[in-house]
Amino acid sequence: xxxxxxxxxxxxxxxxxxxxxxxIIDPGSLVTADxxxxxxxxxxxxxxxxxxxxxxxxxxxxxxxxxxxxxxxVRGLKDTWDYTGSVPVQRLIAVTGASIFRSTGDGKxxxxxxxxxxxxxxxxxxxxxxxxxKAIISxxxxxxxxxxxxxxxxxxxxTGSIWPxxxxxxxxxxxxxxxGLTTVGSTWAVHPSNVVVTAxxxxxxxxxxxAVTLSIDRGDGDKVIGMSQPFYNNIYIFKGPNKGSVHxxxxxxxxxxxxxxxxxxxxxxxxxxVISTPTDIYWLSDYGCHSLATTIKFGDVDQALxxxxxxxxxxxxxxxxxxxxxxxGFWNPHRNIVGWAVTPTSATSRYWVxxxxxxxxxxxxxGRKFWSIWKFSRETAANFGITSIAHIRNPSGGFLSAKVGExxxxxxxxxxxxxxxxxxxxxxxxxxxxxxxxTPIMSKxxxxxxxxxxxxxxxxxGVVTFYNASDGTAQGSCSMSVLVDGQNxxxxxxxxxxxxxxx
Amino acid sequence: xxxxxxxxxxxxxxxxxYRESIIEGIGRSAQITWAQNKADQDFEHLGYALRFAAxxxxxxxxxxx
Numbered sequence: 001x002x003x004x005x006x007x008x009x010x011x012x013x014x015x016x017x018x019x020x021x022x023x024i025i026d027p028g029s030l031v032t033a034d035x036x037x038x039x040x041x042x043x044x045x046x047x048x049x050x051x052x053x054x055x056x057x058x059x060x061x062x063x064x065x066x067x068x069x070x071x072x073x074v075r076g077l078k079d080t081w082d083y084t085g086s087v088p089v090q091r092l093i094a095v096t097g098a099s100i101f102r103s104t105g106d107g108k109x110x111x112x113x114x115x116x117x118x119x120x121x122x123x124x125x126x127x128x129x130x131x132x133x134k135a136i137i138s139x140x141x142x143x144x145x146x147x148x149x150x151x152x153x154x155x156x157x158x159t160g161s162i163w164p165x166x167x168x169x170x171x172x173x174x175x176x177x178x179x180g181l182t183t184v185g186s187t188w189a190v191h192p193s194n195v196v197v198t199a200x201x202x203x204x205x206x207x208x209x210x211a212v213t214l215s216i217d218r219g220d221g222d223k224v225i226g227m228s229q230p231f232y233n234n235i236y237i238f239k240g241p242n243k244g245s246v247h248x249x250x251x252x253x254x255x256x257x258x259x260x261x262x263x264x265x266x267x268x269x270x271x272x273x274v275i276s277t278p279t280d281i282y283w284l285s286d287y288g289c290h291s292l293a294t295t296i297k298f299g300d301v302d303q304a305l306x307x308x309x310x311x312x313x314x315x316x317x318x319x320x321x322x323x324x325x326x327x328x329g330f331w332n333p334h335r336n337i338v339g340w341a342v343t344p345t346s347a348t349s350r351y352w353v354x355x356x357x358x359x360x361x362x363x364x365x366x367g368r369k370f371w372s373i374w375k376f377s378r379e380t381a382a383n384f385g386i387t388s389i390a391h392i393r394n395p396s397g398g399f400l401s402a403k404v405g406e407x408x409x410x411x412x413x414x415x416x417x418x419x420x421x422x423x424x425x426x427x428x429x430x431x432x433x434x435x436x437x438x439t440p441i442m443s444k445x446x447x448x449x450x451x452x453x454x455x456x457x458x459x460x461x462g463v464v465t466f467y468n469a470s471d472g473t474a475q476g477s478c479s480m481s482v483l484v485d486g487q488n489x490x491x492x493x494x495x496x497x498x499x500x501x502x503x
Numbered sequence: 504x505x506x507x508x509x510x511x512x513x514x515x516x517x518x519x520x521y522r523e524s525i526i527e528g529i530g531r532s533a534q535i536t537w538a539q540n541k542a543d544q545d546f547e548h549l550g551y552a553l554r555f556a557a558x559x560x561x562x563x564x565x566x567x568x
Contacts, residue, residue: 004557011550022534032536039547046539046546425543432542443532445555452557460533462554465522468547476544481536484528491524495546 006447010439011466014042016361016370018309022441029309032438033372037335038357043468046435046476047374049425050411053399053418055107060430066416067096067109073121074412078128079392080135082149090395091149093128093135094388096416097121100137100147100154105397109418113154118142124326124387125270127168131176132203140167140180146204157204164188164196164206168271170227172235173252176203179224179237180271191215192223195237197254212254216247217261226271228281228292236281236292238274240267241325244285246292266290269324272388275331275338280358282306284327284340287314289356294363305365306356313354320345330389332409335422336360339374341386349385349414351376376411377433388412394420460484469497529558 008027015028016038022031036044051057054065063070076095081088092103100118101109119126119142126139134155138144144163148155157163165188167180176198181190190196199210216224222239229235237247244267251257266285268274273284281292289307313319320343327350329340336359341350357370376384389411396404400420409421419429427433443454452458463482469475476495481488533553539546 005554006556007552007554009550009552011552013548013550023532031534036546044548046544426545427542430542432540434538434540435546436536436538437548438536439534439551441532441534442553447557449557452555454531455562456560457529457531457558457562458533458555459558460526460528460530460553460555462526463524463535464552464554465524465537466549466551467520467522468549469520476546477539477541478522478546479538480522480524481538482524482526482528483534483536484526485530485532487528487530489524489526489528491522491526493522493524495520497520 004447004449004452006445006452008442008445012041013044015368016309016357017372018440019312020309023443025440027440027442029440030437031440032436034436035374035433036372036435036437037337037355038360038370038372040359042360042370044437045468046426047372048422049427049433050376050419050421050429051400051423051425052429053103053107053410053420055398057400060427063415063417065108067094067101067111067418068099068121068416069097070416071414072097072416073124073387073414074416074418075119075121075124075126075139075387076128076137077388077390077392077410077412077418078130078135079390080128080130080149082133084133084150089149090393090397091135091147091152092392092395093137093147094412094418095119095126095128095137095139096412100145102147102152103395103397105395105399107397107399112147112152118145124328125167125180125272126388127271129169129171129176131169131171132174132201134203136169136176136203138166138168138178138180140165140182141184143185144169144178155204157206161207162187163204164190166196168227170229170235171203172230174200175254176206177227177235178206179227181224191218193218193220193239195224195227197257200254210254212257214249214257214259216259217245220245222267226268226274226283228274229276231276231281231292236262238268238271238283241269241286243267246295263292263295266295269327272328273340275329277331277333277338277358280363282329282338282356282358284324284329284342286321286324289340289354291363294365297364306361306363306369307354307371309369310354310371318345319343319352320347323350326350326387328386328389330409331391332422333391334407341389343385350387351385353386375433376428377431384417385414386411387414392420460489463491465493467495469495 017033199205225240
């Protein structure tokens with residue numbers, strides 16, 4: 001009967017997370033992919049950890065350096081640079097609670113404003129945009145303000161009238177494009193479908209001769225809910241949250257802008273989920289994750305397909321649909337990923353991150369996608385929620401001096417703290433976190449004698465695990481379990497490097 | 504690149520690293536999970552192989568489910 005023996009070899013494993021149905025997907029796919037990232041050949045590697053932004057690593061796991069209180073939301077976070085002199089000076093900015101903070105890079109935060117000077121702790125949809133050597137701070141509720149990066153003081157418009165109250169802004173053609181306008185508390189006669197474009201080279205002038213107000217399909221049931229960064233000389237305006245549409249604005253001057261509606265449906269849930277990269281624009285809607293390049297190439301009907309393998313998160317309400325309006329996205333260029341922090345159903349904080357590796361994935365409909373879910377838990381009993389995300393070049397002011405100049409994702413949280421991601425420690429601020437991968441349920445096998453169908457029993461005799469030995473840290477361990485029709489077999493081993501000597 | 508010295512340098516990274524685990528189970532399907540929950544420990548999975556043999560081609564009992 002030896003010809004009836006067989007081996008299913010999935011090496012290298014080239015597949016990502018697919019939670020559609022564990023019994024019918026490819027053996028190279030995963031039905032669980034917790035806290036992993038995919039390397040360049042699809043290897044599944046434990047994601048890197050995080051470290052709190054503090055003067056010393058000895059305070060890991062504590063709340064020593066909170067802004068405001070340990071329950072305050074870091075609503076906004078941004079890496080900005082004063083480049084008015086010959087040498088750029090880095091200015092880290094955070095909006096926490098109702099205050100604006102700055103840091104010189106030493107791991108500490110200093111309040112720029114008084115304790116109740118900007119908005120409220122509960123307004124999470126906060127945006128910080130660098131424009132004209134200023135940081136524009138807005139949240140759609142409070143009167144927007146700018147932080148002058150050269151003078152390190154707060155400034156307000158003095159040319160023309162004050163700004164309208166807006167949610168966010170984009171710097172394009174030396175103008176600030178102000179979107180998410182609200183009439184509540186505003187002295188402006190504005191409409192939620194309008195975008196105000198300031199004068200060129202003066203972002204504080206929103207009413208002068210060179211400023212312009214664009215009307216984006218007023219009365220279509222939506223407001224302007226977000227904007228992309230400049231993308232191949234155009235800019236893209238997202239409307240939502242009810243119907244959804246995407247509009248392309250082209251043109252070089254305020255009198256020559258041309259609006260073209262390029263997509264309908266798939267409304268972005270807020271402006272912080274719109275992620276601009278040099279080659280694509282991604283966003284999160286109430287029913288999936290979307291790519292502008294895929295949408296334009298394959299048509300509106302395929303908008304949702306980059307998230308098709310994880311679509312059950314939406315269809316089965318595994319995500320808190322009501323909290324998607326507070327989701328926040330990021331782009332990490334040196335790990336080739338984009339992602340969104342979301343709240344799992346029945347949870348109260350955004351500690352899941354849906355991570356999409358765009359370099360490995362085939363964006364076309366039906367193409368293989370590489371998704372994973374990162375689950376953050378700084379401490380066992382104190383999961384934190386992500387309230388803002390920024391891509392920051394590590395500062396030189398004293399924080400983690402061995403890593404100065406490296407770009408990292410920084411996580412702003414609902415604990416009044418900021419954490420540097422991609423920290424090569426495999427711990428979340430000193431605490432362990434689990435990594436888990438699970439294959440599909442495999443029932444059909446090929447042998448030299450032919451196919452053994454799903455309906456026939458098999459004797460399972462062994463599992464060979466192929467791995468890469470630990471990478472410069474303590475030797476990793478691994479526990480493996482095999483369920484054969486629900487009966488468990490298990491093994492525990494070290495991910496050791498066997499090596500060999502030559503000679 | 505570092506210096507490779509005969510008789511002393513290891514070929515760890517260039518070796519095929521694997522774990523052979525013996526299991527016993529009879530059934531129609533199998534599902535494998537790898538996990539780790541340790542601080543400061545790495546984990547990098549490259550793939551797997553599952554050994555099996557066919558048993559009787561026809562079912563002899565009614566399934567319980």
